[in-house]
Amino acid sequence: MTIKEACHCGSVEFTLQNDPMMHFACHCSDCQYIWGNSFFGYAYSTDDISITGDVKKYSYEGGSGNQLHYVFCPECGCKIHSQPDLIEGMIYIPCGMLKKHFEFEPKVEIFSSNKASCFAQVKATAESYEHNGTIERIGELLENLEQR
Numbered sequence: 001m002t003i004k005e006a007c008h009c010g011s012v013e014f015t016l017q018n019d020p021m022m023h024f025a026c027h028c029s030d031c032q033y034i035w036g037n038s039f040f041g042y043a044y045s046t047d048d049i050s051i052t053g054d055v056k057k058y059s060y061e062g063g064s065g066n067q068l069h070y071v072f073c074p075e076c077g078c079k080i081h082s083q084p085d086l087i088e089g090m091i092y093i094p095c096g097m098l099k100k101h102f103e104f105e106p107k108v109e110i111f112s113s114n115k116a117s118c119f120a121q122v123k124a125t126a127e128s129y130e131h132n133g134t135i136e137r138i139g140e141l142l143e144n145l146e147q148r
């Protein structure tokens, strides 16, 4: 399935192929800062997305010592996706962007110890890691990639 979405102002459009590899939540302090609260979104392969329109990129060094990149619309400031150097070939898209197409059910959450106290445990969440759970997540992502 191919879906077409856009940023809030419409200057950046993007299409996605295939279903997401994972629905997940990240409660780390960088996500709290950058997204306004925990990050809730979808993991896709970089091969799944194509973007049209001018975007800007903001990069910083994450807790792992690797760079993280945020691609956003310079007009409305909407973040289209983030991309970690730590997991090559992977991007994360905020669930609000694709709300018309998927029921969001985060199966995995990371940095759970930093979660805002107002969030109850999500029923769908099968795996919860206090830290980044990177090794476990990569295993699961690869499994999901094969099953799509």
Ligand SMILES: [Zn+2]
Pocket (backbone or CB within 6 Å): 007, 008, 009, 010, 011, 012, 073, 074, 075, 076, 077, 078
């Ligand atoms: Zn925009």
Ligand SMILES: [Zn+2]
Pocket (backbone or CB within 6 Å): 026, 027, 028, 029, 030, 031, 032, 039
């Ligand atoms: Zn995070």
